[in-house]
Amino acid sequence: MIFDEATTKQLTGILADMDKPVKIILFKGDNDKSKETEEFVTDFSAFNPKMSLTIYDIDKDTEKAKEWNAFASPAIYVTTEDESQKGVGFYGTPGGYEISSFLMSVLEVSGKHMETISDAHKTIIDSVKEVLHIYTYISLTCPLCPQAVMNIHRLAITNPNIRAYMVEGPAFKEYAQKFNVQALPTIIFGESDKTLVGENARDFNQLVDLLK
Numbered sequence: 001m002i003f004d005e006a007t008t009k010q011l012t013g014i015l016a017d018m019d020k021p022v023k024i025i026l027f028k029g030d031n032d033k034s035k036e037t038e039e040f041v042t043d044f045s046a047f048n049p050k051m052s053l054t055i056y057d058i059d060k061d062t063e064k065a066k067e068w069n070a071f072a073s074p075a076i077y078v079t080t081e082d083e084s085q086k087g088v089g090f091y092g093t094p095g096g097y098e099i100s101s102f103l104m105s106v107l108e109v110s111g112k113h114m115e116t117i118s119d120a121h122k123t124i125i126d127s128v129k130e131v132l133h134i135y136t137y138i139s140l141t142c143p144l145c146p147q148a149v150m151n152i153h154r155l156a157i158t159n160p161n162i163r164a165y166m167v168e169g170p171a172f173k174e175y176a177q178k179f180n181v182q183a184l185p186t187i188i189f190g191e192s193d194k195t196l197v198g199e200n201a202r203d204f205n206q207l208v209d210l211l212k
Contacts (some may be wrong), residue, residue: 029074036074087162091167098140134152134165
C-alpha cells in the first residue's frame with residue numbers, strides 16, 4: 001500500500017464530494033516508474049466507488065495510446081465515464097506535493113468545481129478552436145508546482161480543445177532537456193516559445209493572457 005491509514009482516511013473523506021463517475025486511465029510501460037505509478041493509481045482508485053481504473057500497455061495498445069496522445073510511460077488520464085474528457089493528463093506519479101493536483105483534477109472532472117472562472121476568462125479560454133497541448137514540468141518536491149498543474153487542468157476541463165499535462169521533470173529528463181527547462185514549475189505551450197516559469201506559472205491570470 002502506498003497510502004498509510006491516516007492519508008487513506010483523509011483522501012477518502014475528500015473524495016466523498018465527487019459528483020459523477022470518473023475513469024482513471026493508465027498507459028504503462030516496462031519500467032520501474034510505471035510499476036510505481038500503477039500501484040499509486042490502483043490504491044487511489046479504491047478510495048471511492050465512483051472511480052474506475054483502466055490500464056493499457058503503451059507498447060501493445062498503440063491505437064489507444066495514439067488516441068490519447070500518450071507519448072511516453074507512465075501516463076495517467078483523468079476522464080469522464082464516456083472518455084469524452086481527454087485533456088487532463090499526468091506523466092509520472094502524482095505523489096508528493098502533486099497529490100493535491102491529482103485530487104483536485106479528479107474532483108473537477110467529476111463535476112465538483114473548486115473555483116469559479118470569470119466570464120472574461122471563460123471567453124478567452126473558449127476561443128481556442130484547435131487542439132492545444134500545454135505541458136507543466138514539475139518536481140514532486142516542489143511546493144509551487146501543484147497550483148500550476150491545477151491551473152492548466154482547469155483550462156482543459158473548461159475547453160476540450162485544450163490538452164494539459166503534468167510532466168514529472170526528473171522522470172522525463174529527455175523532454176525537459178528538449179524544451180530547455182531550467183526551473184520548476186515551467187509551463188510550455190506546445191511547440192511554441194510561450195512559457196511561464198516559477199511564480200508566474202502559478203498565476204492563472206497570466207496563463208489565460210497567454211491564450212490570447
